Amino acid sequence: MPRGREDLLHYAGLAALFVLALAVPFAFGTLSILGSMGVFLLLLSWSISWRRQGGDTLAGVRDRSAWLFWGMAGVIAILIPIIAGTSYFLAVMVTFLIYLSWNVMWGLVLGTAGLQSFATVAVAGISAYVAGYLSVELGKSGNLACVGGGERILGVPVFQWWVAIPVAVLVGLIVGFIISLPAIRLRGIYFALLTIGLVELARAYVVQDKCNFGGGQGLYGASSFIPESIAGDLAGYQLAYVAAAGLAALALIIYWRVNYGRLGLLLRTARESEPVAEVLGTDIVRARLWVFLISSAVLGGAGGFYIAYYGSISPSFFNFSTVLFLFSMIMIGGINSPRGILVGTMLLMYVDKRFVDVDPPEARYVFIGLLLFVVTIVARDGLISIPDQIRRRRGVQGRGTNPEGDPPEDVGAIEQEAHMPPGSRPEPS
Amino acid sequence: MTGVIVTTINLTAIYALVALGISLTWSGLGFLNLSTGAMYAGAAYGAWLVATNISSNVVVVLLGGVIVGAALGALICLTVFLPLDGKPNWELRTLTATLALSFVGTNIYLWQFGPQFKQFDPLFDFIREFRIGETLVQPSKTGTVIATGILIAIILAFISYSRIGLGVRALTQSVEGAALVGINRRTTAFAILGVSGAFIGLAAVLLGQIYFVEPNSGYSPMIKGLIVALLGGLGSLRGAVIAAFLVAFAEAVTLQYLGGSWVLITLFVLIAVVLIIRPRGIAGVLEGTRA
Structure with a gap:
């Protein structure tokens, strides 16, 4: 069949799927749009991966056909408040977008750099807590016992959300730096334990510090970026949605710049083979430090956004179940691609909200756990990687080599770097 | 001070059990079993069911915990190790799969047994309590140390003298070497995970009679392990x-002088300091030595 007609059929099929996905919320309630669009984006990504000739994996070299996927994601982001613009659903979407920006940054550390870090929740939470503390303490608005200044200039509390978010970025940067000092030296699982420990440590600390962080009940009353006149109204949620979409877009752009830029190339090379990276003259420690700092700064900013949106935070933020939930999202979708992270976050967010009142409540978590388990056993790199996996297996089996078909992930990346002239040793941006 | 020492010895026994379970899986099979906590709680519930339905005889209850633990270990082998062995x-x-199973397990316990605490009847009532100086040594602590000693002795004998044990030892030393002398990695994996499950199961029963059993009760022992x-x-x-002794000592001192909420904080400071100075731990083999 000529290529033109095949393409036409392909796009027509995708369009039909999209219309179908759009119709779903009218039949099954607004919330289901999150699920139907998640499935649509997954199928779209599968079709893109499947049709791409001369297969390369999702990770690594920039994917030129990705514009279709991200274009559709943008269209969906614009359509959602029009089709499903209830306050409840917009609130769900804001939470989703905050999770997405955390997950994308986690993907950079866990996927691109291959560092088994669980510090995501710790960095975001500590930044949110510090920003909230300053906002409540200096803004003198909330519940804390040890209230200090309440400094005002011309009757306005000095510590507002627009100070809190930059401060949160700074805190994220500092926390990230402190963690990275011992952690970059440690390998694999040691790193995982130390960072899991950090989350637990943060929880233990805020629980026992009633005076500054509100103890077990957490702190509330932080300054919000939603003006009081529209807080709680539909307009307030619309504003929050736009702001959160901006945050997620920013996180995705930063992911893009790092992952497909020089730093990402270095990190993936080092992940696949440290000796190769060293031979090529990569300063591995420095590259890892950079990616850790960048992701921590964004995580801190997103933590600041969290406190500026909700106005409150409690120690349960640091519960291991939060870590597990976010982890399930990125692992189910696919840690090595922004598409996978987006789709995984959408699908799990939907499952979580849809079955929120199912009886018994544990059934929902059992389902999520089983889903994570099955995807991990079946797919090497999350749902999004399945077409690559099938194609690779077929192609390689034909030649009768290793049945799992496992050429180094980024042969392209390594070769590309090997061909760089000797003087141009890359510096992490 | 004698109080600190008694607590230390008691905790050393329990932490050594959990850590041996984790360490054995790592050295033999090369993965970290993050469902240790769920195995722990599962074995504790198993022993509790045995105690309430069959017999509260100490040997029966301990055996119940050990057997349920070993069975859960075999289940991990079947569901995680065998499907993923040799895969990219x-x-x-493996980290994700065991984490997922632990999530599933914990929620199944919550579903089946509810969030209420379950408690064992005192297991070691027949042992007389005695005093060392001012400190009273409860029967549970004496019993813990004795039971741990017996299980470790049995397992050591099993690993040292049985044919499967020989395979386990070979596998922990060199994967290629074990393959060359014809040791079946997959059969041996069952033995390794079964033994580590047995350790964890015993720890669960022993700690369960001091604390309570609830769905999440395995989390903290797993982190400490x-x-x-x-x-x-x-x-x-x-x-x-x-290391079990060091950690137990740090915990006992913290409990005595700072209070329970500081225990984890102290432990993480301890591990951070040790790992910064010596990234491979006290007696760990260098990365890369292990294939």
Whole structure:
């Protein structure tokens, strides 16, 4: 069949799927749009991966056909408040977008750099807590016992959300730096334990510090970026949605710049083979430090956004179940691609909200756990990687080599770097 | 001070058990079992069911915990190790799969048994309590140390003298070497995970009679077991025992002088300091030595 007609059929099929996905919320309630669009984006990504000739994996070299996927994601982001613009659903979407920006940054550390870090929740939470503390303490608005200044200039509390978010970025940067000092030296699982420990440590600390962080009940009353006149109204949620979409877009752009830029190339090379990276003259420690700092700064900013949106935070933020939930999202979708992270976050967010009142409540978590388990056993790199996996297996089996078909992930990346002239040793941006 | 020492010895026994379970799996099969906590709680519930339905005889209850633990270990082998063995992205996938199973397990317990605390009747009532100086040594503590000693002795004998044990030892030393002399990695895996499950099961019953049993009760012992295993150096059984003692001592001192909420904080400071100075732990083999 000529290529033109095949393409036409392909796009027509995708369009039909999209219309179908759009119709779903009218039949099954607004919330289901999150699920139907998640499935649509997954199928779209599968079709893109499947049709791409001369297969390369999702990770690594920039994917030129990705514009279709991200274009559709943008269209969906614009359509959602029009089709499903209830306050409840917009609130769900804001939470989703905050999770997405955390997950994308986690993907950079866990996927691109291959560092088994669980510090995501710790960095975001500590930044949110510090920003909230300053906002409540200096803004003198909330519940804390040890209230200090309440400094005002011309009757306005000095510590507002627009100070809190930059401060949160700074805190994220500092926390990230402190963690990275011992952690970059440690390998694999040691790193995982130390960072899991950090989350637990943060929880233990805020629980026992009633005076500054509100103890077990957490702190509330932080300054919000939603003006009081529209807080709680539909307009307030619309504003929050736009702001959160901006945050997620920013996180995705930063992911893009790092992952497909020089730093990402270095990190993936080092992940696949440290000796190769060293031979090529990569300063591995420095590259890892950079990616850790960048992701921590964004995580801190997103933590600041969290406190500026909700106005409150409690120690349960640091519960291991939060870590597990976010982890399930990125692992189910696919840690090595922004598409996978987006789709995984959408699908799990939907499952979580849809079955929120199912009886018994544990059934929902059992389902999520089983889903994570099955995807991990079946797919090497999350749902999004399945077409690559099938194609690779077929192609390689034909030649009768290793049945799992496992050429180094980024042969392209390594070769590309090997061909760089000797003087141009890359510096992490 | 004698109080601190008694607590230390008691905790050393329990942490050594959990850490041995984790360390054995790592050195023999090369993955970190993050469902240790769920196995722990599962074995505790199993022993509790035995105690309430069959007999509250101490040997029966302990055996119940050990057997349920070993069975859960075999289940991990069946569901995680066998499907993933030799597959790409092994490290992250085993980590994720065991984490997922632990999530599933914990919620199944919550579903079946509810969030209420379950408590064992005192198991070691027949032992007389005695005093060392001012400190009263409860029967539960004496019993813990004795039971741990017996299980470790049995397992050591099993590993030292049985044919399967020989395979386990070979596998922990060199994967290729074991394959060359014809040791079946997959059969041996059952033995390794079964033994580590038995350790964890015993720890669960022993700690369950001091604290309570609830769905999440395995989380904290798992974290401490991980700390001990990493501190001792993954793959080193001797290191695990030394580290168990260190961690137990740090915990006992913290409990005595600072209070319970500081325990984890102290432990993480301890592990961070040790790992910064010596990234492979007290007696761990160098990364890369292990294939």
